[in-house]
Amino acid sequence: MIAQLSQSRVVLAAEQTQFTDQELQLLHAPVNSLAIDRLLPAKSVKVGESWEIDDEVIASLLDMDAVQKSTVSISMTSFDDAEAKMQLSGSIVASVDGVPTSIELRGKMTFDRGQRAVSWLALAIREDRDVGKAEPGFEVAAQVRVIRQSLPKPHAVKNTEPIDFTIPLTDDKLLVDVRSQPGGFSVFCDRRWRVMTSNDRFTMMRLIENDKVVAQCDVRSMPKLKEGHQVTLEAFQDDIQRTLGNRFGEFLEAEEKVTSSQLRLIRVVAQGSVENIPVQWIYTHFSDDAGRRCAAIFTLADQQVEAFAGGDIQFAEGFRFIDNEATPSADAKSATEEVADASDAGNLK
Numbered sequence: 641m642i643a644q645l646s647q648s649r650v651v652l653a654a655e656q657t658q659f660t661d662q663e664l665q666l667l668h669a670p671v672n673s674l675a676i677d678r679l680l681p682a683k684s685v686k687v688g689e690s691w692e693i694d695d696e697v698i699a700s701l702l703d704m705d706a707v708q709k710s711t712v713s714i715s716m717t718s719f720d721d722a723e724a725k726m727q728l729s730g731s732i733v734a735s736v737d738g739v740p741t742s743i744e745l746r747g748k749m750t751f752d753r754g755q756r757a758v759s760w761l762a763l764a765i766r767e768d769r770d771v772g773k774a775e776p777g778f779e780v781a782a783q784v785r786v787i788r789q790s791l792p793k794p795h796a797v798k799n800t801e802p803i804d805f806t807i808p809l810t811d812d813k814l815l816v817d818v819r820s821q822p823g824g825f826s827v828f829c830d831r832r833w834r835v836m837t838s839n840d841r842f843t844m845m846r847l848i849e850n851d852k853v854v855a856q857c858d859v860r861s862m863p864k865l866k867e868g869h870q871v872t873l874e875a876f877q878d879d880i881q882r883t884l885g886n887r888f889g890e891f892l893e894a895e896e897k898v899t900s901s902q903l904r905l906i907r908v909v910a911q912g913s914v915e916n917i918p919v920q921w922i923y924t925h926f927s928d929d930a931g932r933r934c935a936a937i938f939t940l941a942d943q944q945v946e947a948f949a950g951g952d953i954q955f956a957e958g959f960r961f962i963d964n965e966a967t968p969s970a971d972a973k974s975a976t977e978e979v980a981d982a983s984d985a986g987n988l989k
Contacts (some may be wrong), residue, residue, distance in 0.1 A: 641655065641667070641914060642655055642803065642805070642809065642813075643652060643674060644805070644808075644809060645672070645675065645700060646785070646899055647696075647700075648696055648700045648703075648704060648706065649699075649700070649703055649704075649705065650672045650674060650700070650703055651809060651814070652664065653809050653814060654801065654813070654952075656815075658813070658815050658817045658828055659757065659761060659808045659816060659817065659976070660747035660816065660817045660818070660819060661816050661817070661835065664816060664831070668872040669701070669703075670703075670765070670782065670784050671701060671702065671761070671784050671786055671790065672700055672701055672702070672703050673732075673786060674700075674802060675700040675701045675967070676701065676749075676758045676759065676786065676788070676978075677695060677729070677757055677758055677759055677844060678697045678700065678701070678759065678966055679697065679701065679749065679948075680751065681714075684714050684716065686716065686719075687718060687719055688716065689715065689716055689718050689719065689860060690714060690715035690716075691713065691714055691726070691978055692712070692713045692716075692797070693712045693713065693714060693730075695707035695712065696862045697704060697971050698710050698712055698732060698734075699832075701736065701902075702743070703736075704731075704734045704735065704736045704741070704767060705734070705736055705737065705738065705861060706735055707732060707733070707734040708733045708734060709732070710730060710731070710732045710734075711730040711731050711732075712729070712730030712731075712732060712745055713728065713729070713730055714726050714727070714728040714749075715727055715728075715906065717748075719765075721753065722753060722754065723750050723751060723752055723753055723759075724750070724751040724753065724754075724785070725748065725749075725750050725818065726749050726750075726751070726956070727746075727747065727748045727749075728745065728746070728747045728748075728749070729746045729747070730745055731743065731744050731745070732744075737770065737772065737774065737848070737850070738772070738849075738850035738851030738852065739769060739770050739771075739772035739775075739851050740769075740770045741767060741769040741770065741771075742767070743765060743766065743767045743768075743770050744766040744767075745763060745764070745765060745858055745897070746764040746860040746870055747763040747764060748759065748761075748762050749761040749762070749774060754946040755789075755790060756942060757786070758785055759788050759885075760785075760786070760788070760900060761784075761785070761786040761791060762782040762783070762784070762785045762786075763783070763784045764772070764781075764782075764783050765780075765781070765782045765783070765784060766780070766781045766782075766795050767779070767780050767782075767812060769906050772837075772851050773846065773848050773851050773852065773853055774834040774846070774851075785848065785916070799961075813911070814831060814924050815822045815828040815829060815830065815831070815958065816829060816830075816831045816833070817848060818835060818845070819962060819964060820838050820843050820859070821962065821963075822838075822839060822840035822961065823838065823839075823841070823842075823843055823859065823861045823934075824861055824932065824934070824961055825843075825859065825926075825934050825959065825960070826960055826961075826962050827859075827955060827958045827959045827960070827962055828958030829845065829954065829955050829958055830951060830954065831848050831875050831957075832854070833845045833846070833847050833857070833955075834846055834847075834848055838848045838859070839933075840969050841859070842858065842859070842860055842861075843858070843859040843860075844856065844857070844858050844859075845858075847948070847951060849947065854938070854940065854944050854951075855938050855939065855940035855944060855947055855948050855951065856937050856938070856939045857936055857937070857952075857955070858936070858937045858939075859934060859935070859936045860934065860935045860936075860937075861933075861934055862934060863933070864931040864932060865927065865931040865932075865933060865935065866931065867931060868930075869906070870927065871906065871925060871927065871933075873894060873895075873896050873906055873908075876906050876908060876923070876925055877891060877894060877908055880908055880910055880921070880923050881910075881952040884900075884910060884912055884921070887913060887914055888910060888921075889909075889910070889911045889912040889913065890910070890912075891909065891910055892903060892909040892910065892911050892920070893899065893906060893907070893908065893909040894907070894908045894909075894941075895907050895908075899926075899956055899959065900957050901957075901958075901959065901960040902928070902959070903926045903927065903928050903959065903960070904926070904927045904928070905924060905925070905926055905956055906923075906924070906925040907922070907923070907924050907925075907952070907956065908922075908923045909921070909922050909923075910922075910923065915939060918941065918942035919939065919941055919942065919947060920938075920939075920940055920941075921937060921938065921939055922937070922940075922952045923935065923937050923938075924936045924937070924938075924952060924955075924956055926959055926961075926963060932961050934961070936952075936955065936959070936960075938951075938952045938955075938958075949951075964979050
C-alpha cells in the first residue's frame with residue numbers, strides 16, 4: 641500500500657492492483673499518522689508556552705477536506721533530555737466530503753528527542769456530523785491513541801523496481817473495485833461512486849462529489865440468454881422507449897462495441913424529462929459468450945452532464961462478470977422495466 645498526503649487528505653493506493661471499496665473503508669483511520677509531526681512548533685518554545693495549529697494541519701491530521709474555523713492550540717508541559725510532552729485542545733468547524741462537522745478536541749503527545757519524531761499521541765474527540773448524501777449523520781465520543789516506534793528490522797516490500805514516491809499516483813491506481821458477489825459482477829470505477837444498496841438482483845450506486853449527487857447508476861443482473869442468442873440494438877431501444885413512456889424525448893446516441901474485458905456492450909443515451917426537469921438516461925447492456933447479462937442504467941439531470949464527463953464510458957470499460965451465488969430466474973422482467981421507478985429525477989436531489 642502507498643499512502644500520499646495530498647493537500648489535506650491522505651490518498652491510499654495499492655501498489656500492484658486496486659483496492660475494493662470494503663478494503664478502503666477498513667484502511668480509513670480517524671487520525672492520519674503522516675500528519676502527526678506537523679503539530680510540532682516551527683520555532684523554539686519553552687515549558688508553559690503555546691502555539692496555534694494551522695487549519696491545513698488540523699485538516700490533514702483528522703483527514704478532512706477543509707477547516708472553516710479552529711481554535712486548536714498546543715502547549716509545552718515538560719521537557720528533558722529524552723522527551724518533550726505537550727497537550728492540545730480546541731474546537732473545530734470543518735467539512736468532510738462536503739458534509740459539515742463540528743469537533744471538540746483534547747489530547748496529549750510526546751516528542752522523542754532521540755528519534756526526532758512524535759512517538760505517542762492520545763486524543764479525546766467529540767464530533768457532531770451532519771447527514772450526508774452517502775452516509776448518515778452521527779454524534780460520537782471517541783478516544784484515539786497512536787504509538788509510533790522504530791522497528792529493530794524493517795519489513796521491506798520485496799520489489800525489483802524502486803518506488804518513486806515523488807511521482808503522483810496514476811488514475812488507474814485511484815480506481816476502486818466495487819464488486820457484488822451475489823449480483824455476479826465487479827467494476828473498476830471512480831472512487832466517488834458509493835454503493836447505496838445491493839442484493840442478488842439489484843445494486844444502486846451514486847456518484848457523489850462535495851455531498852452533491854452527480855448521477856445514479858442502477859445495476860441489474862439479468863437471466864442468461866440461450867446459446868447463440870443476442871439482444872439487438874433495435875430491440876434494446878424499443879424496450880427503453882416503452883419503459884420510459886411519456887418521459888421519453890429522443891435518442892441522442894446508440895452504439896455497439898466490445899469492451900476491454902471482451903464483453904459485448906450496447907450503449908444508448910436517451911433524453912427526456914421528469915416533472916419538467918430535463919433528464920438524461922444512459923442505458924448499457926453487457927453480455928458475454930456464456931450468455932451472462934447485466935444492465936447498468938445511469939440517470940442524471942441535464943445540468944450534471946458536464947460534471948459527469950462521460951463517467952459511464954470508464955465504468956463500462958472496468959465492468960466484468962464474476963462467479964455469483966445466485967442466478968436470476970428466467971421469468972424476470974427486463975432490466976429497463978425493473979429500474980424504471982428508481983431512475984427518476986427525485987433520486988438525484
